[in-house]
Amino acid sequence: MAHLLLLFSLAWVSSLVVPSSSVLCPFLCTCNGDNVVCAGITSLSGLLFPESTRKIHIIGASLHLIGPSVFGNQTEHVTFQACKIGDIQPLAFSNLHNLKTLTFQASRIDRILPCGIHSISNAESISFASSEVKEIKAGGLSDITGVTNLTISSSYITTVESFGFHIVQAEVISIEDSSVDLIKTAAFSDVYDVKSLVLSGISLISIEAGAFYRIRDLKSVQISGFFRGLRHNSLMELREATPGDHEGFRFHTSRVACNCASAPLLDYVQQNPTAADRSVICSVIDRPLRAVKPEKLCPGYSRETYCTNVTLTPPTCSLAVTNTSSPIINTSYTERICPTKSKRVVQETSSEQKNKGVNRGAETFTANGLLLAFLAFSARTI
Numbered sequence: 001m002a003h004l005l006l007l008f009s010l011a012w013v014s015s016l017v018v019p020s021s022s023v024l025c026p027f028l029c030t031c032n033g034d035n036v037v038c039a040g041i042t043s044l045s046g047l048l049f050p051e052s053t054r055k056i057h058i059i060g061a062s063l064h065l066i067g068p069s070v071f072g073n074q075t076e077h078v079t080f081q082a083c084k085i086g087d088i089q090p091l092a093f094s095n096l097h098n099l100k101t102l103t104f105q106a107s108r109i110d111r112i113l114p115c116g117i118h119s120i121s122n123a124e125s126i127s128f129a130s131s132e133v134k135e136i137k138a139g140g141l142s143d144i145t146g147v148t149n150l151t152i153s154s155s156y157i158t159t160v161e162s163f164g165f166h167i168v169q170a171e172v173i174s175i176e177d178s179s180v181d182l183i184k185t186a187a188f189s190d191v192y193d194v195k196s197l198v199l200s201g202i203s204l205i206s207i208e209a210g211a212f213y214r215i216r217d218l219k220s221v222q223i224s225g226f227f228r229g230l231r232h233n234s235l236m237e238l239r240e241a242t243p244g245d246h247e248g249f250r251f252h253t254s255r256v257a258c259n260c261a262s263a264p265l266l267d268y269v270q271q272n273p274t275a276a277d278r279s280v281i282c283s284v285i286d287r288p289l290r291a292v293k294p295e296k297l298c299p300g301y302s303r304e305t306y307c308t309n310v311t312l313t314p315p316t317c318s319l320a321v322t323n324t325s326s327p328i329i330n331t332s333y334t335e336r337i338c339p340t341k342s343k344r345v346v347q348e349t350s351s352e353q354k355n356k357g358v359n360r361g362a363e364t365f366t367a368n369g370l371l372l373a374f375l376a377f378s379a380r381t382i
Helices: 002-016 234-240 260-271 350-381
Strands: 029-032 035-039 055-059 062-066 077-081 084-088 101-105 108-112 117-121 125-129 132-136 141-153 156-160 165-176 179-183 188-194 196-207 214-218 221-227 249-256 280-282 308-312 333-337
Touching: 196 234, 214 234, 221 234, 234 249, 234 260
Parallel strands: 035 055, 055 077, 062 084, 077 101, 084 108, 101 125, 108 132, 117 141, 125 141, 132 156, 141 165, 156 179, 165 188, 165 196, 179 196, 188 214, 196 221, 221 249, 249 280
Antiparallel strands: 029 035, 308 333
Protein backbone atom coordinates (compact mmCIF):
# COMPACT_ATOMS: atom_id res chain seq x y z
CA MET A 1 0.00 0.00 0.00
CA ALA A 2 2.84 2.37 0.87
CA HIS A 3 4.45 1.66 -2.50
CA LEU A 4 1.20 2.56 -4.30
CA LEU A 5 0.91 5.86 -2.43
CA LEU A 6 4.51 6.68 -3.32
CA LEU A 7 3.90 5.97 -7.01
CA PHE A 8 0.76 8.10 -7.06
CA SER A 9 2.66 10.94 -5.36
CA LEU A 10 5.49 10.77 -7.88
CA ALA A 11 3.01 10.75 -10.77
CA TRP A 12 1.26 13.83 -9.39
CA VAL A 13 4.52 15.73 -8.89
CA SER A 14 5.76 14.79 -12.36
CA SER A 15 2.55 16.17 -13.84
CA LEU A 16 3.49 19.58 -12.44
CA VAL A 17 6.97 19.56 -13.93
CA VAL A 18 6.97 20.73 -17.55
CA PRO A 19 10.04 20.21 -19.73
CA SER A 20 11.93 23.45 -20.47
CA SER A 21 11.15 23.08 -24.17
CA SER A 22 7.40 23.24 -23.47
CA VAL A 23 6.60 26.41 -21.47
CA LEU A 24 3.07 26.66 -20.08
CA CYS A 25 0.68 29.03 -21.87
CA PRO A 26 0.73 32.47 -20.16
CA PHE A 27 -2.19 33.63 -18.01
CA LEU A 28 -5.06 35.19 -20.03
CA CYS A 29 -3.67 33.60 -23.18
CA THR A 30 -4.77 30.66 -25.29
CA CYS A 31 -2.14 28.53 -26.99
CA ASN A 32 -2.95 26.33 -29.96
CA GLY A 33 -0.03 24.82 -31.83
CA ASP A 34 2.14 27.70 -33.03
CA ASN A 35 -0.60 30.28 -32.39
CA VAL A 36 -1.04 32.31 -29.17
CA VAL A 37 -3.95 34.67 -28.47
CA CYS A 38 -3.86 36.93 -25.39
CA ALA A 39 -6.86 39.04 -24.35
CA GLY A 40 -7.08 41.84 -21.80
CA ILE A 41 -3.50 41.68 -20.55
CA THR A 42 -1.92 44.74 -18.91
CA SER A 43 1.77 43.93 -19.38
CA LEU A 44 4.06 41.97 -21.66
CA SER A 45 6.86 41.93 -19.13
CA GLY A 46 7.67 38.48 -17.84
CA LEU A 47 5.43 36.63 -20.28
CA LEU A 48 6.98 33.41 -21.52
CA PHE A 49 5.56 31.99 -24.72
CA PRO A 50 6.04 28.37 -25.81
CA GLU A 51 9.05 27.89 -28.07
CA SER A 52 6.74 26.63 -30.81
CA THR A 53 5.03 30.05 -30.99
CA ARG A 54 5.08 31.66 -34.43
CA LYS A 55 1.92 33.82 -34.29
CA ILE A 56 0.99 36.16 -31.43
CA HIS A 57 -2.33 38.02 -31.36
CA ILE A 58 -2.82 40.57 -28.56
CA ILE A 59 -6.45 41.72 -28.18
CA GLY A 60 -7.89 44.49 -25.99
CA ALA A 61 -4.69 44.99 -24.02
CA SER A 62 -3.78 48.09 -22.05
CA LEU A 63 0.01 48.26 -22.18
CA HIS A 64 2.14 50.96 -20.60
CA LEU A 65 4.94 50.00 -22.98
CA ILE A 66 6.27 47.40 -25.38
CA GLY A 67 9.83 46.73 -24.31
CA PRO A 68 12.67 45.04 -26.18
CA SER A 69 12.75 41.30 -26.75
CA VAL A 70 9.38 40.48 -25.16
CA PHE A 71 8.58 38.00 -27.94
CA GLY A 72 10.50 34.83 -28.77
CA ASN A 73 13.14 35.04 -31.48
CA GLN A 74 11.22 32.64 -33.74
CA THR A 75 8.02 34.71 -33.79
CA GLU A 76 6.87 35.43 -37.35
CA HIS A 77 3.56 37.27 -36.96
CA VAL A 78 2.62 39.86 -34.29
CA THR A 79 -0.78 41.57 -34.19
CA PHE A 80 -2.11 44.16 -31.74
CA GLN A 81 -5.88 44.58 -32.03
CA ALA A 82 -7.97 47.13 -30.10
CA CYS A 83 -5.05 47.84 -27.77
CA LYS A 84 -3.97 50.93 -25.85
CA ILE A 85 -0.20 51.24 -25.95
CA GLY A 86 1.94 53.86 -24.22
CA ASP A 87 5.45 53.72 -25.67
CA ILE A 88 6.98 51.39 -28.19
CA GLN A 89 10.46 51.37 -26.73
CA PRO A 90 13.77 51.16 -28.62
CA LEU A 91 14.48 47.78 -30.22
CA ALA A 92 11.05 46.43 -29.28
CA PHE A 93 11.01 44.02 -32.23
CA SER A 94 14.66 43.93 -33.29
CA ASN A 95 15.20 40.38 -32.04
CA LEU A 96 12.55 39.03 -34.42
CA HIS A 97 14.79 38.08 -37.32
CA ASN A 98 12.07 35.93 -38.89
CA LEU A 99 9.30 38.53 -38.59
CA LYS A 100 6.91 38.47 -41.53
CA THR A 101 4.04 40.70 -40.39
CA LEU A 102 3.68 43.39 -37.73
CA THR A 103 0.14 44.74 -37.46
CA PHE A 104 -1.54 47.39 -35.34
CA GLN A 105 -5.31 47.31 -35.86
CA ALA A 106 -7.83 49.65 -34.19
CA SER A 107 -5.18 50.51 -31.61
CA ARG A 108 -3.90 53.68 -29.92
CA ILE A 109 -0.18 54.35 -29.52
CA ASP A 110 1.19 57.33 -27.60
CA ARG A 111 4.75 57.29 -28.93
CA ILE A 112 6.99 55.25 -31.16
CA LEU A 113 10.31 56.10 -29.53
CA PRO A 114 13.63 56.33 -31.41
CA CYS A 115 14.47 52.90 -32.82
CA GLY A 116 11.09 51.55 -31.67
CA ILE A 117 10.32 49.69 -34.90
CA HIS A 118 13.88 49.07 -35.97
CA SER A 119 16.10 46.64 -37.84
CA ILE A 120 13.39 44.71 -39.65
CA SER A 121 14.27 43.16 -42.99
CA ASN A 122 12.48 41.10 -45.62
CA ALA A 123 9.12 41.23 -43.84
CA GLU A 124 5.89 40.97 -45.80
CA SER A 125 4.17 43.91 -44.12
CA ILE A 126 4.26 46.51 -41.37
CA SER A 127 0.81 48.05 -41.07
CA PHE A 128 -1.28 50.46 -39.03
CA ALA A 129 -5.02 50.14 -39.74
CA SER A 130 -7.79 52.23 -38.14
CA SER A 131 -5.28 53.23 -35.49
CA GLU A 132 -3.99 56.37 -33.79
CA VAL A 133 -0.34 57.29 -33.27
CA LYS A 134 0.39 60.50 -31.40
CA GLU A 135 4.11 60.79 -32.10
CA ILE A 136 6.59 59.05 -34.34
CA LYS A 137 9.91 60.15 -32.86
CA ALA A 138 13.19 60.50 -34.77
CA GLY A 139 14.15 57.01 -35.88
CA GLY A 140 10.78 55.62 -34.79
CA LEU A 141 10.68 53.50 -37.93
CA SER A 142 14.28 52.94 -38.92
CA ASP A 143 16.65 50.55 -40.64
CA ILE A 144 13.79 48.79 -42.40
CA THR A 145 14.83 47.04 -45.61
CA GLY A 146 13.35 44.63 -48.10
CA VAL A 147 9.82 45.04 -46.73
CA THR A 148 7.03 44.40 -49.21
CA ASN A 149 4.39 46.75 -47.77
CA LEU A 150 4.60 49.55 -45.22
CA THR A 151 1.05 50.86 -44.89
CA ILE A 152 -0.96 53.31 -42.82
CA SER A 153 -4.68 53.19 -43.58
CA SER A 154 -7.74 54.88 -42.07
CA SER A 155 -5.56 56.13 -39.24
CA TYR A 156 -4.67 59.35 -37.43
CA ILE A 157 -1.13 60.55 -36.74
CA THR A 158 -0.42 63.69 -34.74
CA THR A 159 3.28 64.26 -35.49
CA VAL A 160 5.98 62.67 -37.63
CA GLU A 161 9.22 64.16 -36.33
CA SER A 162 12.36 64.74 -38.38
CA PHE A 163 13.87 61.33 -39.27
CA GLY A 164 10.64 59.61 -38.17
CA PHE A 165 11.04 57.30 -41.19
CA HIS A 166 14.81 56.82 -41.36
CA ILE A 167 16.65 54.42 -43.68
CA VAL A 168 13.59 52.71 -45.09
CA GLN A 169 13.40 50.59 -48.23
CA ALA A 170 10.10 48.97 -49.16
CA GLU A 171 8.37 47.98 -52.35
CA VAL A 172 5.24 49.92 -51.40
CA ILE A 173 4.83 52.72 -48.86
CA SER A 174 1.25 53.93 -48.58
CA ILE A 175 -0.64 56.34 -46.36
CA GLU A 176 -4.29 56.11 -47.37
CA ASP A 177 -7.52 57.65 -46.07
CA SER A 178 -5.62 58.97 -43.06
CA SER A 179 -5.12 62.29 -41.26
CA VAL A 180 -1.76 63.72 -40.26
CA ASP A 181 -1.40 66.93 -38.25
CA LEU A 182 2.30 67.66 -38.79
CA ILE A 183 5.12 66.25 -40.93
CA LYS A 184 8.40 67.90 -39.99
CA THR A 185 11.48 68.69 -42.09
CA ALA A 186 13.32 65.50 -43.15
CA ALA A 187 10.56 63.35 -41.63
CA PHE A 188 11.24 60.89 -44.45
CA SER A 189 15.02 60.51 -44.49
CA ASP A 190 17.00 58.07 -46.61
CA VAL A 191 13.81 56.50 -47.89
CA TYR A 192 14.88 54.90 -51.15
CA ASP A 193 14.29 52.37 -53.91
CA VAL A 194 10.50 52.38 -53.48
CA LYS A 195 8.42 51.03 -56.34
CA SER A 196 5.25 52.81 -55.26
CA LEU A 197 4.68 55.67 -52.82
CA VAL A 198 1.01 56.45 -52.26
CA LEU A 199 -0.51 59.39 -50.38
CA SER A 200 -4.17 58.81 -51.20
CA GLY A 201 -7.24 60.39 -49.64
CA ILE A 202 -4.96 61.97 -47.08
CA SER A 203 -5.72 65.02 -44.94
CA LEU A 204 -2.62 66.99 -43.95
CA ILE A 205 -2.70 70.05 -41.72
CA SER A 206 0.96 71.06 -41.93
CA ILE A 207 3.98 69.91 -43.94
CA GLU A 208 7.22 71.67 -43.15
CA ALA A 209 9.77 72.69 -45.75
CA GLY A 210 11.95 69.80 -46.84
CA ALA A 211 9.70 67.08 -45.41
CA PHE A 212 10.52 64.75 -48.31
CA TYR A 213 13.78 66.12 -49.70
CA ARG A 214 15.79 63.13 -48.44
CA ILE A 215 13.74 60.63 -50.45
CA ARG A 216 15.29 59.18 -53.59
CA ASP A 217 14.71 56.58 -56.30
CA LEU A 218 10.92 56.46 -56.40
CA LYS A 219 9.44 54.57 -59.33
CA SER A 220 5.84 55.71 -58.87
CA VAL A 221 4.16 58.40 -56.76
CA GLN A 222 0.41 58.95 -56.37
CA ILE A 223 -0.85 61.95 -54.36
CA SER A 224 -4.43 62.99 -53.61
CA GLY A 225 -6.14 64.60 -50.64
CA PHE A 226 -6.68 67.84 -48.76
CA PHE A 227 -3.55 69.85 -47.94
CA ARG A 228 -4.16 72.75 -45.58
CA GLY A 229 -0.71 73.87 -44.47
CA LEU A 230 1.90 73.30 -47.16
CA ARG A 231 5.19 75.11 -46.78
CA HIS A 232 7.45 75.63 -49.77
CA ASN A 233 6.74 73.01 -52.44
CA SER A 234 7.44 69.92 -50.34
CA LEU A 235 5.18 67.67 -52.41
CA MET A 236 7.30 68.40 -55.47
CA GLU A 237 10.30 66.94 -53.64
CA LEU A 238 8.57 63.63 -54.30
CA ARG A 239 8.34 64.48 -58.00
CA GLU A 240 12.04 65.25 -58.14
CA ALA A 241 12.73 61.82 -56.59
CA THR A 242 11.18 60.07 -59.61
CA PRO A 243 13.45 59.35 -62.58
CA GLY A 244 13.74 60.98 -65.98
CA ASP A 245 10.83 63.16 -67.04
CA HIS A 246 8.79 62.16 -63.95
CA GLU A 247 6.18 60.11 -65.81
CA GLY A 248 5.73 58.03 -62.65
CA PHE A 249 4.51 61.05 -60.67
CA ARG A 250 0.84 62.00 -60.42
CA PHE A 251 -0.70 64.71 -58.21
CA HIS A 252 -4.47 64.66 -58.70
CA THR A 253 -7.95 64.99 -57.16
CA SER A 254 -6.80 67.30 -54.38
CA ARG A 255 -7.57 70.59 -52.70
CA VAL A 256 -4.77 72.88 -51.56
CA ALA A 257 -5.26 75.81 -49.21
CA CYS A 258 -3.09 78.19 -51.24
CA ASN A 259 -1.38 81.06 -49.44
CA CYS A 260 1.99 82.79 -49.26
CA ALA A 261 3.54 79.84 -47.42
CA SER A 262 2.83 77.57 -50.38
CA ALA A 263 3.68 80.14 -53.08
CA PRO A 264 6.77 78.11 -54.13
CA LEU A 265 4.40 75.25 -55.01
CA LEU A 266 2.43 77.55 -57.31
CA ASP A 267 5.70 78.75 -58.82
CA TYR A 268 6.92 75.18 -59.42
CA VAL A 269 3.66 74.16 -61.09
CA GLN A 270 3.74 77.29 -63.27
CA GLN A 271 7.16 76.19 -64.52
CA ASN A 272 6.09 72.52 -64.78
CA PRO A 273 2.35 72.39 -65.64
CA THR A 274 2.28 68.59 -65.81
CA ALA A 275 3.28 68.41 -62.14
CA ALA A 276 -0.39 68.81 -61.12
CA ASP A 277 -3.56 67.61 -62.83
CA ARG A 278 -6.37 70.07 -63.42
CA SER A 279 -8.23 68.21 -60.68
CA VAL A 280 -5.86 69.77 -58.13
CA ILE A 281 -7.76 72.83 -56.93
CA CYS A 282 -6.56 75.93 -55.12
CA SER A 283 -9.38 76.05 -52.57
CA VAL A 284 -9.00 79.76 -51.75
CA ILE A 285 -10.17 80.85 -55.19
CA ASP A 286 -11.57 77.52 -56.41
CA ARG A 287 -9.39 77.33 -59.51
CA PRO A 288 -6.97 74.68 -60.82
CA LEU A 289 -3.64 75.02 -59.06
CA ARG A 290 -1.70 75.31 -62.29
CA ALA A 291 -3.82 78.30 -63.33
CA VAL A 292 -2.83 80.35 -60.27
CA LYS A 293 0.31 82.47 -60.32
CA PRO A 294 2.15 82.90 -57.01
CA GLU A 295 2.12 86.69 -57.38
CA LYS A 296 -1.68 86.65 -57.33
CA LEU A 297 -1.81 85.37 -53.77
CA CYS A 298 1.53 86.72 -52.61
CA PRO A 299 2.47 90.06 -54.25
CA GLY A 300 6.22 90.53 -54.56
CA TYR A 301 6.87 86.79 -54.40
CA SER A 302 10.52 85.76 -54.64
CA ARG A 303 11.65 82.15 -54.32
CA GLU A 304 14.92 83.08 -52.63
CA THR A 305 13.16 84.60 -49.61
CA TYR A 306 11.78 81.16 -48.67
CA CYS A 307 15.12 79.59 -47.79
CA THR A 308 15.37 78.74 -44.10
CA ASN A 309 18.01 77.30 -41.77
CA VAL A 310 16.89 74.17 -39.94
CA THR A 311 18.65 72.37 -37.09
CA LEU A 312 18.48 68.59 -37.51
CA THR A 313 19.43 65.80 -35.11
CA PRO A 314 19.61 62.37 -36.76
CA PRO A 315 19.24 59.36 -34.46
CA THR A 316 21.44 56.33 -34.08
CA CYS A 317 20.42 53.07 -32.47
CA SER A 318 23.84 51.94 -31.31
CA LEU A 319 23.85 51.22 -27.58
CA ALA A 320 20.08 51.75 -27.44
CA VAL A 321 19.69 48.29 -25.99
CA THR A 322 21.61 49.31 -22.87
CA ASN A 323 19.79 52.61 -22.45
CA THR A 324 16.24 52.16 -23.66
CA SER A 325 14.99 55.47 -22.31
CA SER A 326 17.59 57.65 -24.06
CA PRO A 327 19.25 56.15 -27.17
CA ILE A 328 22.52 57.69 -28.24
CA ILE A 329 21.86 60.72 -30.47
CA ASN A 330 24.15 62.10 -33.14
CA THR A 331 25.37 65.67 -32.94
CA SER A 332 22.95 68.26 -34.30
CA TYR A 333 23.77 70.23 -37.42
CA THR A 334 22.20 73.07 -39.37
CA GLU A 335 21.07 72.74 -42.96
CA ARG A 336 19.69 75.36 -45.31
CA ILE A 337 16.40 74.30 -46.88
CA CYS A 338 15.18 76.03 -50.04
CA PRO A 339 12.17 75.27 -52.26
CA THR A 340 13.10 72.50 -54.65
CA LYS A 341 13.85 73.28 -58.27
CA SER A 342 12.97 71.14 -61.24
CA LYS A 343 16.02 69.13 -62.30
CA ARG A 344 14.47 68.08 -65.59
CA VAL A 345 16.06 69.55 -68.70
CA VAL A 346 13.29 70.43 -71.13
CA GLN A 347 14.24 69.03 -74.52
CA GLU A 348 12.62 69.84 -77.83
CA THR A 349 10.53 67.11 -79.37
CA SER A 350 11.48 65.77 -82.78
CA SER A 351 8.42 67.47 -84.31
CA GLU A 352 9.45 70.82 -82.79
CA GLN A 353 12.97 70.38 -84.13
CA LYS A 354 11.57 69.44 -87.53
CA ASN A 355 9.30 72.48 -87.63
CA LYS A 356 12.15 74.74 -86.60
CA GLY A 357 14.28 73.19 -89.34
CA VAL A 358 11.54 73.87 -91.90
CA ASN A 359 11.19 77.45 -90.71
CA ARG A 360 14.92 78.04 -90.83
CA GLY A 361 14.98 76.65 -94.39
CA ALA A 362 12.10 78.89 -95.40
CA GLU A 363 13.87 81.92 -93.95
CA THR A 364 17.07 81.07 -95.90
CA PHE A 365 15.14 80.49 -99.11
CA THR A 366 13.35 83.84 -98.77
CA ALA A 367 16.60 85.70 -98.14
CA ASN A 368 18.28 84.11 -101.17
CA GLY A 369 15.27 84.96 -103.32
CA LEU A 370 15.36 88.60 -102.30
CA LEU A 371 19.09 88.80 -103.02
CA LEU A 372 18.65 87.34 -106.54
CA ALA A 373 15.76 89.67 -107.27
CA PHE A 374 17.83 92.67 -106.15
CA LEU A 375 20.77 91.63 -108.36
CA ALA A 376 18.49 91.09 -111.36
CA PHE A 377 16.89 94.49 -110.86
CA SER A 378 20.32 96.14 -110.60
CA ALA A 379 21.50 94.46 -113.84
CA ARG A 380 18.48 95.80 -115.77
CA THR A 381 19.13 99.34 -114.62
CA ILE A 382 22.81 99.42 -115.61
